[in-house]
Amino acid sequence: xxxxxxxxxxxxxxxxxxxxxxxxxxxxxxxxxxxxxxxxxxxxxxxxxxxxxxxxxxxxxxxxxxxxxxxxxxxxxxxxxxxxxxxxxxxxxxxxxxxxxxxxxxxxxxxxxxxxxxxxxxxxxxxxxxxxxxxxxxxxxxxxxxxxxxxxxxxxxxxxxxxxxxxxxxxxxxxxxxxxxxxxxxxxxxxxxxxxxxxxxxxxxxxxxxxxxxxxxxxxxxxxxxxxxxxxxxxxxxxxxxxxxxxxxxxxxxxxxxxxxxxxxxxxxxxxxxxxxxxxxxxxxxxxxxxxxxxxxxxxxxxxxxxxxxxxxxxxxxxxxxxxxxxxxx
Ligand SMILES: Nc1ncnc2c1ncn2[C@@H]1O[C@H](COP(=O)(O)OP(=O)(O)OP(=O)(O)O)[C@@H](O)[C@H]1O
Ligand code: NI
Numbered sequence: 001x002x003x004x005x006x007x008x009x010x011x012x013x014x015x016x017x018x019x020x021x022x023x024x025x026x027x028x029x030x031x032x033x034x035x036x037x038x039x040x041x042x043x044x045x046x047x048x049x050x051x052x053x054x055x056x057x058x059x060x061x062x063x064x065x066x067x068x069x070x071x072x073x074x075x076x077x078x079x080x081x082x083x084x085x086x087x088x089x090x091x092x093x094x095x096x097x098x099x100x101x102x103x104x105x106x107x108x109x110x111x112x113x114x115x116x117x118x119x120x121x122x123x124x125x126x127x128x129x130x131x132x133x134x135x136x137x138x139x140x141x142x143x144x145x146x147x148x149x150x151x152x153x154x155x156x157x158x159x160x161x162x163x164x165x166x167x168x169x170x171x172x173x174x175x176x177x178x179x180x181x182x183x184x185x186x187x188x189x190x191x192x193x194x195x196x197x198x199x200x201x202x203x204x205x206x207x208x209x210x211x212x213x214x215x216x217x218x219x220x221x222x223x224x225x226x227x228x229x230x231x232x233x234x235x236x237x238x239x240x241x242x243x244x245x246x247x248x249x250x251x252x253x254x255x256x257x258x259x260x261x262x263x264x265x266x267x268x269x270x271x272x273x274x275x276x277x278x279x280x281x282x283x284x285x286x287x288x289x290x291x292x293x294x295x296x297x298x299x300x301x302x303x304x305x306x307x308x309x310x311x312x313x314x315x316x317x318x319x320x321x322x323x324x325x326x327x328x329x330x
Pocket of ligand 1: 014016021022023041044047049059103207271272
């Protein structure tokens with residue numbers, strides 16, 4: 001299988017008034033066609049930076065200090081502005097948290113879709129697209145301005161725009177975070193059905209562990225700008241190999257608001273002012289030893305997943321936590 005996205009040792013930092021922030025501190029990741037990959041991690045772990053990097057959509061105060069990122073075998077850092085625009089239009093689709101920030105408030109929905117289609121599009125093809133994302137009364141929707149739609153409907157319109165040019169990868173960054181709980185699952189089910197129909201790969205960036213566990217076949221866990229564990233849903237969430245993943249799952253049940261699950265792990269996640277020497281999770285880790293402070297753990301394969309922990313063997317052997325059973329997270 002050829003890789004859709006290949007990320008190699010990517011380092012991205014931001015220049016801020018208070019100095020440099022290391023947002024991605026050496027990330028390796030491969031995304032395959034038709035995969036649905038959930039990337040979880042608490043606020044500030046680097047999820048959005050990773051998602052935006054794929055489309056080279058990072059703000060101008062960002063800097064790639066090393067590493068590379070390939071889409072369809074081409075480095076996105078090597079290609080020109082025209083080529084990256086073409087890649088975004090034809091191969092990638094983005095869905096962000098707030099649909100209203102993607103939609104133009106001054107333009108009717110139908111016209112916005114016509115612009116995205118970028119060519120002569122019949123009214124019927126626009127209606128058809130709106131129907132495909134499960135919208136009722138498509139003529140009325142096409143005539144509406146964004147503010148006349150509910151949040152869920154507006155997000156469906158955004159999905160319609162994102163899939164309109166048959167991309168091979170959809171990047172959904174907290175696509176349900178601004179929506180009512182009742183429509184969150186509808187939007188995720190929509191993304192899943194689009195994938196079934198078209199074979200599009202999906203990267204779902206989220207801190208909602210329950211939703212990711214329910215809908216993604218592959219899981220990657222980020223912490224402090226690094227990928228600390230990745231593998232199938234069953235391996236990673238069923239029997240975590242990293243103390244952080246394990247702690248997340250133990251903290252998950254009973255949490256109502258996104259982000260709640262983090263409070264059960266003592267300490268706070270880092271804002272990286274420099275590249276850490278040892279393991280970034282060490283200050284909060286129950287399993288930490290001297291080496292963890294001094295030697296950076298490489299991402300290595302063990303028992304059907306990749307994990308960046310010196311003590312992964314012990315973590316895997318430790319008593320399974322009562323709550324961390326696959327499928328029971330939400
Ligand atoms: N435009 C920016 N300028 C400066 N620093 C930034 C910028 N965007 C992100 N950062 C910093 O980079 C780090 C990673 O942020 P990022 O938004 O990628 O994380 P995230 O996992 O998506 O978090 P969240 O769940 O809050 O969306 C954080 O420390 C953040 O403060
Ligand atoms: Ni984010």
